[in-house]
Amino acid sequence: MKELIEYIVKALVDDPSSIEVKEVAGDKITIYELRANKADIGKVIGKRGRTAGAIRTIINAVSARQGKRAVLEIIE
Amino acid sequence: MKTIVKTGKSTSAIIAEFMQENNVNMENFKFEVLDEGSKGFLNIFAGKPTKIKFLLPDVEEKIKEYTETVLKLMNINYGQIDIQKLGKDTYKIDINKVEDAGFLIGKEGKLLNSVQHLLNQMINKYEKRALKLNFDVDNYRDRRKNALLDKVKNIADKVKNHGKSITLEPLPASHRRLVHQFIEKDKQVRTMTIGDGHTKRIVIMPAKNNKRGSKPKSN
Numbered sequence: 351m352k353e354l355i356e357y358i359v360k361a362l363v364d365d366p367s368s369i370e371v372k373e374v375a376g377d378k379i380t381i382y383e384l385r386a387n388k389a390d391i392g393k394v395i396g397k398r399g400r401t402a403g404a405i406r407t408i409i410n411a412v413s414a415r416q417g418k419r420a421v422l423e424i425i426e
Numbered sequence: 427m428k429t430i431v432k433t434g435k436s437t438s439a440i441i442a443e444f445m446q447e448n449n450v451n452m453e454n455f456k457f458e459v460l461d462e463g464s465k466g467f468l469n470i471f472a473g474k475p476t477k478i479k480f481l482l483p484d485v486e487e488k489i490k491e492y493t494e495t496v497l498k499l500m501n502i503n504y505g506q507i508d509i510q511k512l513g514k515d516t517y518k519i520d521i522n523k524v525e526d527a528g529f530l531i532g533k534e535g536k537l538l539n540s541v542q543h544l545l546n547q548m549i550n551k552y553e554k555r556a557l558k559l560n561f562d563v564d565n566y567r568d569r570r571k572n573a574l575l576d577k578v579k580n581i582a583d584k585v586k587n588h589g590k591s592i593t594l595e596p597l598p599a600s601h602r603r604l605v606h607q608f609i610e611k612d613k614q615v616r617t618m619t620i621g622d623g624h625t626k627r628i629v630i631m632p633a634k635n636n637k638r639g640s641k642p643k644s645n
Contacts, residue, residue, distance in 0.1 A: 357499060
């Protein structure tokens with residue numbers, strides 16, 4: 351899952367080296383903290399949050415299939 | 427493969443410049459040193475520049491690479507990826523024989539649309555121009571389109587027979603467009619839209635009824 355988020359996000363931004371995804375596993379919910387360069391945040395979120403929404407849809411679907419729940423947090 | 431030849435002072439300088447210009451990582455391209463060049467001798471003879479040929483994957487190969495990797499990381503098993511060029515900047519990606527197609531499509535194509543959006547953003551970033559990718563699973567979109575138009579055709583027939591208008595359920599903009607275009611071909615019926623946003627619906631009505639309805643606008 352972490353690789354999936356990293357792969358997608360790195361292809362979207364100007365500075366792929368600054369992308370960091372941290373996995374915080376909880377009891378029921380796994381939180382993925384995505385850190386990006388300030389200038390790249392807009393690209394990760396997209397127009398009206400469309401790109402962020404699409405990433406969330408994908409990680410929700412993939413986790414749900416494994417019987418887990420996932421949350422994506424985008425941090426500057 | 428797309429080839430680019432660049433010249434400069436040293437091998438590493440050219441590669442660094444190339445990577446920045448094209449926004450690529452080391453693993454994304456291959457290169458070949460055509461001419462190592464020379465520094466010149468005691469500044470008496472002018473140095474010869476280094477010449478390097480770069481090989482970048484072309485659009486279709488890149489689309490395939492992105493699609494393959496994303497599907498693999500999503501743990502999706504499938505037959506093969508079929509990429510077709512539809513127009514100048516339009517490509518269709520169809521994934522054949524997906525093991526769990528329902529999963530990849532999602533509720534009302536939600537997951538399919540999300541993957542499509544991300545692949546579009548990724549390739550646009552790579553190409554630095556707007557391409558349009560249609561991402562599909564076993565021709566799901568075409569099948570849905572035909573099913574929708576079949577249903578609309580039945581409803582239009584009903585409207586013609588009974589002379590009463592019928593309101594469809596709320597549809598997304600792209601589907602409403604298809605319905606409008608489809609009904610436009612039939613002279614006996616007309617369409618109208620009511621509602622807003624997510625509750626926007628199409629009303630199919632007999633053509634003669636609509637003459638009254640559309641006139642007041644000109645006053």
